[in-house]
Amino acid sequence: QKQRGGQIMLDYARFHNGLELELPEDQDFTEYSAVPRRGYYVRLRQLRKEVKNKDDPPRPVSRMAPAPWVPSPHNDAFPNKPYWAGDDDEQEDEQEENHGRPRKRACTKSNMPTKRQRFYKNFFPLSQEFILPEDESDEEEIPEYIIHKTPPTFMGIPREIRLQIYRSILTVQQPIQVHSGWKQLYWKEDLQLSTGILRVCKSVYEEACTVLYGANTFLYLLRDPSSSDASAIDSLATDDSWPVDDSSDDSDLDYEEEGASKCPARTQKERNINIAKYAHLFRKITIMAEANRYSACTQAGMAAAINVFARKVAKDGIGWEQGSDYIQTLIISVTPTSQQGNEDQESNFTFVNFFVPGCPVLSAIKAVDCRLLRIEVLTTRETRRGKTCSMSGTSSYRLDINRIHERLWDDRKRIGSEDKGSWAIPWMKLAKQSEGRIDELARHITAFCKQRGFEQQTTEGMDIDSPYWDDLKEDENED
Structure with missing residues (x-):
């Protein structure tokens, strides 16, 4: 003691x-x-x-720096020894570390039976001279520092940081233009979008797809077929397989003049989208109809494009199915013009019949579970300038309808709650008010067109359903 x-x-x-x-x-x-x-x-x-x-032996006084400690290329761990230990003690420390210590091998599971392992353990203790049969292999010994200090992989990074990386690679500011029922897109050269990260592994692919389809805005530009056959709605973008660049003139390399018509010189690079698999990931979609696309075929095509994200009716016929597609922002852009009727009829505006209660487009809008519905009424000049334009300082009109209360009320009806408390009445009123505003879209668009002088923009001389209607030079008074 x-x-x-x-x-x-x-x-x-x-x-x-x-x-x-x-x-x-x-x-x-x-x-x-x-x-x-x-x-x-x-x-x-x-x-x-x-x-x-x-x-502590007396050390000789010297102005020279001590010998540097050079780490081993096979072991970057700091030596666990006191600062007064000399070079003679390094060999002893290595012997103490290796003595009586299990070997770290790539294969940790032994192929020997349990009874035989117990026999070797009891009668033949391990030493430097004796090696078990399962250790007699050509596998290289894995150092311990590799096991405990392996750097983290990409999936080891926090998910918030990975999402930021996906957004910087897979998102663009301008809308991504698609066609053919949201299944194909126009791959433009100025579209700074790199999809190479999707081919890394399955886990990265699943995470990156949520950002690719959810953070970008997809633009569906309606281009009707040249014929008026309504059965050709599925090939709605056939006439626009070679899109016209708004910033280019008639001498673009993609086109060659042959008489009065334009012929495509080369096909654009296209990519396919499995819309049936990834429709639930879309969050921001825009459907645009140009000024001369006001025919019945365009109306049916717009309804078909919206119905891709429509909810399905529940099996019991009450409400909608759970887990349907959810769209955060649904934007519909139209360019109304004054359409001259018969002598006994007043002039009306195009695209107004798209939003009349009971029409296919309005029924498709109500079937989509979206948080914000935005109707953009553009002028013909703004449509010629580009697919995206600023709404400030122009004669355009934007009508936003918040439909979040409709979703909350639909969920309440699906659950089957019969509570008529005071807190539930405002939800019901706001949901009905939102539905009423959707039914009054035609009246609001007509009133706006009359207020902003859309009657001066007529359909006279306009080639209906032509893909080159906006190639004409603008009026001189536009400057």
């Missing part, structure tokens, strides 16, 4: 890692709050001096 007490005192005098315990000074024992057991600390200080005089 006396020997053990002396060993404890020696450990307190100097720790194994070379650090020393801070001891109280002489003045700490004389003040008002004096430290007790002065003799214990005095004896500990004397013992520390004896240990230093015994263990």
Whole structure:
């Protein structure tokens, strides 16, 4: 016991890692709050001096820097030894570390039976001279620092950071133009979109698709077929397989003049979208109809494009199915013009019949579960300038309808709650008010067109359903 007490005192005098315990000074024992057991600390200080005089040999005075410690290329761990240890002790430390330590191998599971392993363990203890049969392989020994200090992979990064990386690679500011029932897109050269990260692995592909389809805005530009056959709605974008660049003139390399018609010189690079698989990931969609696309075929095509994201009626016939597609923002852009009727009829505006209650387009809009419905009424000049334009400072009109209360009320009816409390009445009123505003879209668009002088823009001389209607030069008074 006396020997053990002396060993404890020696450990307190100097720790194994070379650090020393801070001891109280002489003045700490004389003040008002004096430290007790002065003799214990005095004896500990004397013992520390004896240990230093015994263990620390006098070092020669030299102005040269000590030899640098060069780490091993196979082990980057810091050496676990006191600072006073010399070069002679390194070999002893390595022997102590390797002695009695299990080997780290690539194959940790043994192929030997359990009974045979127990026999070798009891009668043949492990040593440097004896190696078990399962260790007699050509596999390279895995160092321990590789097992514990392997750098994290890409999937080891927090998900929030991975999503930021996806957004910087897979999102663009301009809308992505699609056609053929949202299944194909126009791959333009100025579209700065790199999809190489989707081919890394399945986990990255599934995460990146949520950003690719959810963070971008997809533009469906309605281009009717040249014929008036309504059965050709499925090939709605056939005439626009080679889209016209708004910023280019008639001498574009993609076209060659042959008489009065334009012939495509080369086909655009197209990409396919599995809309049946990824429709639930879309969040922002825009459907645009140009000024000369006001025929019945365009109306049916717009309804078909919206119905891709429409909810399905529940099996019991009450409400909608759970887990349907959810669209955050649904934008419909039209360019109304004054259409001259018969002599006994007043002039009306195009595209107004698209939003009459009971028409296919309005029924499709109500079937889509969207948070915000936006109707953009553009002028012919703004449509010629580009597919995207600013609404400020122009004669355009934008009507926003918040449909979040419709969704909340539909969920309440699906659950079957019969509570008619005071807190449930505002939901019902706001949901009905939102539905009423959708039914009044035709009246609002007509009133806006009359207020902003859309009667001056007529359909006279306009080639209906022509893909080159906007190639004409603008009026001189536009400048």
